Amino acid sequence: MNTIRDVAKKAGVSVATVSRVINKKGKVSEKTELAVLQAIKELSYQPNSIARSLSSRKSNVVALIVPSINNAFFPELARAVEDIAQLNGYKLFLCNTDDSREKLVDYLNSLGSQYVDGLIIDSHNIKEADLTKLSRLGIPVVMIDRVIENSNYTSITVNNRAGGRLATEHLLEVGCKKIAHIQGPKNEMNSVQRMWGYRDQVGKLPWFDESWIAHAEFSVKSGYQATKELLIRHQDMDGIFASNDLIAIGALKAAYEWGKKIPNELAIVGFDGIDMSELTVPGITTIQQPIYQIGELAMHELLNQIKNSHAKPKKYILDIELVLRESTMRSQRYI
Amino acid sequence: MNTIRDVAKKAGVSVATVSRVINKKGKVSEKTELAVLQAIKELSYQPNSIARSLSSRKSNVVALIVPSINNAFFPELARAVEDIAQLNGYKLFLCNTDDSREKLVDYLNSLGSQYVDGLIIDSHNIKEADLTKLSRLGIPVVMIDRVIENSNYTSITVNNRAGGRLATEHLLEVGCKKIAHIQGPKNEMNSVQRMWGYRDQVGKLPWFDESWIAHAEFSVKSGYQATKELLIRHQDMDGIFASNDLIAIGALKAAYEWGKKIPNELAIVGFDGIDMSELTVPGITTIQQPIYQIGELAMHELLNQIKNSHAKPKKYILDIELVLRESTMRSQRYI
């Protein structure tokens, strides 16, 4: 591999000049610039990014930390972040923590010792102290989706509780009388908020008690199991608000096996609006998050902080909306 | 941030000694080792990986290049690679090329200038010349899933043609008379091979002609559209072999909207065996690839090459198998 020295020699200039040409910094006469460019081409020289990082303390790499890569929500998000990163000349380091605090810390440490230029973090395992540490290292951070409340960092999320209310309200409107909820992980703010949204709507109704709330992971399989439990427990259940779309997909399957007709005997609403929610049979009514927009905004905010280290932290709470599909489209008489 | 020098000073030794302790290389007396360890702890010192890479020309990072992150096959694969990487003290750099040659080249270049210790590549855009270049840089490579034939590098794949045959044969066995195929991208070896497997079974039958082969991307939406076309074109179609599971999921939706009963009026077989194939309604019969095993093996082979640069390249062709689910489980009288 050729180094900057080889280029300098070939072009008959100093390494400093070559560096200037490469980085378009400082004054270089047109003539020498051409000579350098020529030498670079002839040697098919590629600057060594490691050396560059070491000396400049920046890497043009940002990292996105997600809790899972098997949940379609995150790939869709990653896509957005990657698009914007690439447009701005940044590479993306995609880190999958598997919802484990240990893996998260591992990544944080190793990213901290690598001059990543910024971090977008989606994890409920993150702690204030982690952020402080990153901040001391001078690494800007944007938190998305699962954010620490009241912390002084830029964050982007949606109003999960309002979403939960909206979902449940919709089920009531299409005529459901007994609505269950399948809650996501209990230790995650998002699913807790969605659950509260559900409670806001049905918590006071005479039939409601805790047995109408089942628990699941954010996965199809887990949603399937939780639905089976609910079906056994409540023969008269005619609506389910699932904490996310994956759970809703599992609910679809369980209901089908049980012989419940959707939506007339059982209506289902999901949350997130991943691509798949539109493509199941039947399509799933869901609370749509602006997934792409979240990723886009996150990356823009991060770039902003990278360029201007004194940028003020901002809190974004983006709007969600109900997307109507077959899983709740009951025939006229029900409405 | 503290450096190795700070540690050396605090422990009252030279940086060389600290380095020895950190890397467990060379002889260090127990006493000094303890002192160094102590200093490291007190300063909560973290070696700078960039500096380390620059000086040692290795990074303990391997990269996995995938064509897409929205197709569940790849996250499932990535999971396996990551597991093994982590067990061996390697970090994983996940690169998404979006099936674009340009992005691939981009990644290859930037990885080439970063001392990644190895590469697992899943891309039909890769060329022999790219591999030669990497090899000159001393970066070991393992190709998976979409491999260059006759090239002298380690590769792992499955027998796609045999899979195509198996799928189609199964449809014939459950009584299908007119079987269509939805082929994946024409420029990809995998989908072409699967298509040939289909042809091996039905190519000679009297009813067959090219109109029984539709074309699609490897996505649910695209599979949905292709199925709609087929339904219009062939009223008497009673079986579909889809080039992958995503396409099959789309076919399910299209058939449902069209009013075709699955499996009795239309039986469907997919390919890959992603988790989702089990969880749709109905479950999808599919040709199961050993996804986890592919990723596991790829990472092991890579580690092998990293450790022993003269390891001989190996060609693996792993077995696939038919997994029977509801989408082809016709009632007895049909069989």
Place this chain on the structure above:
DNA sequence: TTGAAAGCGTTACCAG
């Protein structure tokens, strides 16, 4: 406009 040289934080060789 250009070049020399001092870092950046490690590793690893060579002496002692």
Place this chain on the structure above:
DNA sequence: CTGGTAACGCTTTCAA
């Protein structure tokens, strides 16, 4: 066993 020091390949002052 331990320390001094020259790399690793680049960026960035400081002088000229």
